[in-house]
Amino acid sequence: MIDNLIQLAYLLAAVLFIFSLKWLSHPTTARRGVAAGVAAMALAVGGTLLHHEIVSYEWIAAAFVVGTIVGVPLSWVPLTAVPQRTALSHAFGGLAVGLVGTAKYTLWLGEDGQLTTFRMAAISAEVILGFLTFTGSLMAAGKLQEVLPTRPIVYKGQNLVNLALLAIAVFSAVYLVYDPTRWQLFPVIVVLALLFGILLIIPIGGADMPTVISLLNSYAGLAAVAMGFVLENRLLITAGALDGSSGFILSVIMCRAMNRSFTNVLFGAFGQVQTAAAAAEQKTYKAATLEDAKQILETASLVVIVPGYGMAVSQAQHRVRELADILSRQGTDVRFAIHPVAGRMPGHMNVLLAEADVPYDKLVEMDDINPDMPQCDVCLVIGANDVVNPAARHDKSSPIYGMPIIDADKAKACLAIKRTMNPGFAGIDNELYYADRTLMVFGDAKGVIGGIVSAFKGGGGH
């Protein structure tokens, strides 16, 4: 009886998880999706607590309390820090899965006939995926929080070393499947998986983080699937597969938006091309003052704002919205052009602008805004770089050649806000800045936009 009840709870939870994701299809139903997810999780946890194998609840209760104490503050982080919070939670997910796999192995090792070929293979997959997601995500979180160097760290033979490590881990796992009593191999697999996670992320730079976070999201899901196979729990398999496929789709979208392949992101760091690009000849650009910028914006009837990571770094989104309000009030059509890889995780710019109260119908995807760019009077580029570099369209020697971009250069005029003339993160010179129609405004995004706003308010007091 109670077993049927538990299975029913699991089945309902699986259905609710699917609805939870389905309701995210539109902002108006999205919050219902969260409610469905919470209900599903409550059913799953409630059902599990009824299991007759559980003899003591003290440890579980203590862990619930600790998890809640850590989890609640983690949900208060500023939205600019959401990428590192996400990476950190992938790390927690990977850790949980890896630890359960380890516990299961030690328990079954002591009982005869428990470690079947299938179980041992599933445990190996669980432990490798879990622990590599753990350290890989910690590294990603460290890079995003900038406690670790964000530049790609590359050395000769790096890919060879990484692949060799993974090969040894997989080989040990295969041997363990063949003979599960060789327990000495188990710690070897764990250590190699931990090490592989670190080494995998070391050569990856900040600009590739959206893809890497998505990929780690997928790994965390697949790790949960492997755990489902170990514990013969179909709810784990379903929920893990939903997470795995979601992460996979996001990674594909991110890769397409950079015109790169998975292998290229993981094994071909951007680092090497820096010196080649720096050798470009001296070119001239035009600088504008805040007052110039204000005058150009004042006469525009269509303004397209292209936000990038620079806007997030300087927390300029509220000032940007103020500027958009001022322009809208004088009858200007203001839209935001969102490139899929702008920021440090998928959808990052949308969340930041939503926080600043920009209505979501003003946030336009790259493919929808590009046909309108020739009619755009002023394209305001705020802390975005590679995603507006026209070299991606025509310069075959550029490392970003082939990447789809927002056609900022096709606008009648372009205002680019940038701290200095130094090339951006990927170290690639942006020819948009040297174009005839482009005016550069130097300074921190928040300061510059704030300055333009007060120029509007003060009637040119700057």
Added chain:
Amino acid sequence: MSQLEIWSMLSVFVLSTFIGFEVVRGVSRLLHTPLMSLTNAISAIAVVGSIIIAGEQKSTLATVLGTVAVAASMTNIVSGFLITDRMLKMFKKPGSGAS
């Protein structure tokens, strides 16, 4: 565990993956960040396995590992759902915003 059991689990995996692809493909691009934090919370379903390991108390090592796993999963459940909801609240309907 029978062969049939293994095949049935594989079916669940393959079919769930297809459902996942279809459903996630429909998710608005506006909401990709909340999508990721929501799936974070969903994959913390690992809590189910962790609870049993921590609660069945078969060995001290397993109980400790299980307890840490429950705490880690619980962190993801709590922070994942809360931050997703916090972000979704910010998406204002057209016309209701200031601009």
